[in-house]
Amino acid sequence: MTTLNIQEVRKTINRNKRSQHIFNLIGLLSMLIGIVTLLALLLDLITDGFPRLSWQFLTSFPSRRAEEAGILSAWVGTLLVMFVTSLVAIPIGVASGIYLEEYARKNWLSDLIEINVTNLAGVPSIIYGLLALGVFVYGLNLGRSIISAGFTLALLVLPVVIVSTREAVRAIPNSIREAAYAAGASKWQMIWDHILPYSTGTILTGIIVALARAIGETAPLITIGALTFIAFLPEPPITEQFPYISLSWLLAPFTVMPIQMFDWVSRPQAEFQVNAAAAGIVLIAITLAMNAAAIYIRYRLRKKIKW
Numbered sequence: 586m587t588t589l590n591i592q593e594v595r596k597t598i599n600r601n602k603r604s605q606h607i608f609n610l611i612g613l614l615s616m617l618i619g620i621v622t623l624l625a626l627l628l629d630l631i632t633d634g635f636p637r638l639s640w641q642f643l644t645s646f647p648s649r650r651a652e653e654a655g656i657l658s659a660w661v662g663t664l665l666v667m668f669v670t671s672l673v674a675i676p677i678g679v680a681s682g683i684y685l686e687e688y689a690r691k692n693w694l695s696d697l698i699e700i701n702v703t704n705l706a707g708v709p710s711i712i713y714g715l716l717a718l719g720v721f722v723y724g725l726n727l728g729r730s731i732i733s734a735g736f737t738l739a740l741l742v743l744p745v746v747i748v749s750t751r752e753a754v755r756a757i758p759n760s761i762r763e764a765a766y767a768a769g770a771s772k773w774q775m776i777w778d779h780i781l782p783y784s785t786g787t788i789l790t791g792i793i794v795a796l797a798r799a800i801g802e803t804a805p806l807i808t809i810g811a812l813t814f815i816a817f818l819p820e821p822p823i824t825e826q827f828p829y830i831s832l833s834w835l836l837a838p839f840t841v842m843p844i845q846m847f848d849w850v851s852r853p854q855a856e857f858q859v860n861a862a863a864a865g866i867v868l869i870a871i872t873l874a875m876n877a878a879a880i881y882i883r884y885r886l887r888k889k890i891k892w
Contacts, residue, residue, distance in 0.1 A: 627869075630862050630865050630866060630869075631866060633858070633859055633862035633863075634859060634860075634861075634862030634863035634864070634865060634866045635863070635866065636859075637859050637860060637862070637863035638863050638866060638867075641655065642654075642655045642656065642860075642863060643655065643656065643657065643660070643867070644657050645657055646658055646815070646816040646817075647659075647813075647814050647815070647816065647845065647848075651854055651856030651857045651859070651860055652856065654849075654857075654860055656842065656845060656863075656864050656867060657818070658815040658816065658817070658818060658840055659815075659840050659841060659842045659844070659845035659864065660842060660867060660871065661818055661819075662731070662815070662839040662840050662841050662842075663800065663841045663842045663868075663871065664871075665731050665735075665819065665834065665839070666731055666734045666735050666738065666806075666839060666841055667735075667738075667796065667799065667800055667875075668735070669731060669732055669734070669735025669736070669739070669835070670735045670738040670739045670742070670796070670799055671796065672735075673735060673736060673739035674738075674739040674742050674743050674746055674795065674799075675746065675792055677739075677743060677746075678742075678743050678745075678746025678747045678750060678792075678795075679746065679750050679788060681743075681747045681750070682746070682747045682748070682749070682750025682751040682753075682754065682788075683750060683754060683776060683780075683781075685698065685699065685702075685747070685751055686750075686751045686754045686755055687754065687772070687776055687780070688772075699751075702744050702747050702748060703744070703748060705743075705744040706744035706745050706748060709804075710741055710802050710804045710805045711804040711805065711808060713737055713740050713741045713805045714737060714804055714805030714806070714807070714808025714809055715808055716740070717733060717736065717737035717740065717805060717808070717809050718808055718809050718810075721733040721736050721737065721809070722809050722810065727836070728836060729809055729810030729811070729812075729838060729839075730835060730836045730837060730838065730839065731819065731834065731835050731836070731837055731839045732835040732836065733809050734806055734809060734811065734839055734841070737805045737806065737809055738799040738802060738805065738806075741798070741799060741802065741805060742795035742796065742798060742799045745791060745794060745795040745798070746791055746792060746795050748791070749787065749788060749790065749791020749792070749794070749795075750784075750788050750791065752787065752791075753784035753785075753786075753787035753788045753791070754780055754784050756784065756787065757779075757780050757783050757784055761779050761780070761783065762775055762779070762780070764779075765778070765779050782886070785883065785886050786883045786886060789879050789880075789882060789883045789886075790883070792879060793875070793876050793879045793880070796875055796879075797872055797875070797876065800842075800843075800868070800871065800872055800875070801843055801868070801872075802843065803841075803843040803844055803847055806841060806843075806844060807844065811839060811840055811841060811844050812838055812839070812840050812844075813840060813844055813845065813847075813848040814840075814848070815838060815839070815840045819833075819834035819837035819839075820833045820834050820837065821834070822834055842864055842867065842868045842871070843868070845864055846861045846864045846865060846868070849861040849864070
């Protein structure tokens with residue numbers, strides 16, 4: 586190699602290094618902008634709403650007087666709706682992802698289903714609200730109830746759970762499958778004993794993202810008739826009479842935290858703005874608690890597999 590060629594190679598290497606440093610700097614600045622903006626918003630929210638947080642605020646119903654208003658019906662409704670959403674979306678989403686990845690034949694039909702599922706993850710949430718209004722509220726006569734809201738949000742996050750499950754299962758090396766088959770395991774035994782334990786962590790990550798999206802949605806719930814003012818709670822699921830379990834709460838009217846916040850923000854009084862900020866802190870706390878529970882479960886499962 587001549588001296589001229591060596592110099593050209595060095596110039597190319599130095600130019601690539603400069604490009605890499607510039608790209609790293611741009612990525613770091615972009616990340617810092619996002620983090621700083623998020624921290625500023627959180628700090629502003631906490632500064633405005635933290636003085637309003639109290640036991641009275643958590644255990645009181647909404648009121649026309651800002652100082653007496655609370656979020657009892659809102660956070661109870663949020664937990665009940667998310668409970669129904671989880672019961673519907675997680676089993677169906679995980680089962681669908683496993684079927685599409687492990688059982689479905691690789692042909693044009695499965696490719697079409699995969700494309701549609703991926704596209705459904707980007708459909709505006711208001712479309713799901715209109716669909717739920719026609720199917721659940723009027724078609725199945727479930728009314729403007731908790732179960733309708735849970736089904737609506739389950740439809741909304743179902744594509745996210747399916748896609749994350751498929752990606753998690755696809756990431757498992759084929760050598761694990763071949764080793765299970767070599768030991769005499771059936772297809773379902775291979776999936777249950779090997780694929781699911783190793784992919785559970787990634788699946789839970791997708792579920793966390795899906796539920797975090799669902800808990801903050803307002804458009805589909807407003808479409809199906811969520812109320813902004815509720816001064817009562819649904820009937821408890823546990824009763825004193827046989828069979829000691831009641832499902833009537835599923836058909837009860839509901840409100841959720843984002844809708845309650847929207848109602849307060851739309852009012853001109855500054856006191857209601859403070860209430861909305863305090864409700865936002867509670868909503869963030871509920872989301873973080875859900876994420877923490879999922880992360881802890883994921884950690885325990887991974888630790889169990891490691892040992």
